[in-house]
Amino acid sequence: MSIAQNLQRITAQLPNNVKLVAVSKFHPVEKVMEAYDAGQRIFGENRAQELAAKAPQMPSDIEWHFIGHLQKNKVRMIMPWASVIQSIDSIELLQLVNKEAARIDRHVKVLLQLHVAKEQTKSGFTIDEVLQAAAEGAFNDLSNVTIAGVMAMATFTDNMEQVASEFEQVHNTFLTLRDKYFASNDAFKQISMGMSEDWHIAVQHGATLVRIGTDIFGAREY
Ligand SMILES: *Cc1c(COP(=O)(O)O)cnc(C)c1O
Numbered sequence: 001m002s003i004a005q006n007l008q009r010i011t012a013q014l015p016n017n018v019k020l021v022a023v024s025k026f027h028p029v030e031k032v033m034e035a036y037d038a039g040q041r042i043f044g045e046n047r048a049q050e051l052a053a054k055a056p057q058m059p060s061d062i063e064w065h066f067i068g069h070l071q072k073n074k075v076r077m078i079m080p081w082a083s084v085i086q087s088i089d090s091i092e093l094l095q096l097v098n099k100e101a102a103r104i105d106r107h108v109k110v111l112l113q114l115h116v117a118k119e120q121t122k123s124g125f126t127i128d129e130v131l132q133a134a135a136e137g138a139f140n141d142l143s144n145v146t147i148a149g150v151m152a153m154a155t156f157t158d159n160m161e162q163v164a165s166e167f168e169q170v171h172n173t174f175l176t177l178r179d180k181y182f183a184s185n186d187a188f189k190q191i192s193m194g195m196s197e198d199w200h201i202a203v204q205h206g207a208t209l210v211r212i213g214t215d216i217f218g219a220r221e222y
Contacts, residue, residue: 023213048074101144149190
């Protein structure tokens with residue numbers, strides 16, 4: 001199946017309120033352009049250097065989402081390109097993103113990454129941490145950042161009940177945050193979860209953004 005056919009197959013199955021982030025990491029610009037030419041406009045990258053190298057070679061109406069762990073010394077590199085930084089995993093990073101956005105007079109949307117997987121390697125706020133930070137006002141008064149929702153990855157496992165239960169935790173945490181702390185922020189509406197292996201389940205549990213790479217572009221060559 002071609003990239004265009006894969007995109008068509010996936011988008012045909014997504015409910016109207018769910019958007020597709022085509023995860024183009026490790027794929028060369030000509031492959032990414034195939035997706036663009038098929039109408040895809042939202043792309044996700046997880047490495048700062050790769051985003052900063054690719055984005056200038058691609059059309060400017062693309063919405064780039066940064067989805068990987070973001071080191072503080074790489075914030076400046078992605079700031080001109082990222083429309084959405086999905087992977088905010090600490091208050092320090094959030095404040096730095098706000099500062100760097102202000103420095104170049106840009107406004108950026110961000111998602112709060114939640115750690116619900118049973119794996120040490122995945123980053124993000126635990127549910128307790130994010131609720132405590134919200135209660136302490138850590139998400140208020142950011143001049144150049146809009147907090148637009150949450151992002152998460154499920155545990156890498158064949159146990160789809162576990163995956164479903166993790167997605168449900170993300171959904172519930174999103175609702176708590178929204179109703180208790182973001183009631184006056186209309187932009188707080190995104191739940192980014194679901195990858196090639198588990199996006200059907202994510203959609204059943206309230207995802208509004210799914211991040212799909214392999215299912216569109218094939219296997220990555222590392
Ligand atoms: C690579 C990646 C994806 C896409 O993974 P696939 O299994 O190729 O669909 C989604 N989210 C994040 C954070 C990623 O790093």
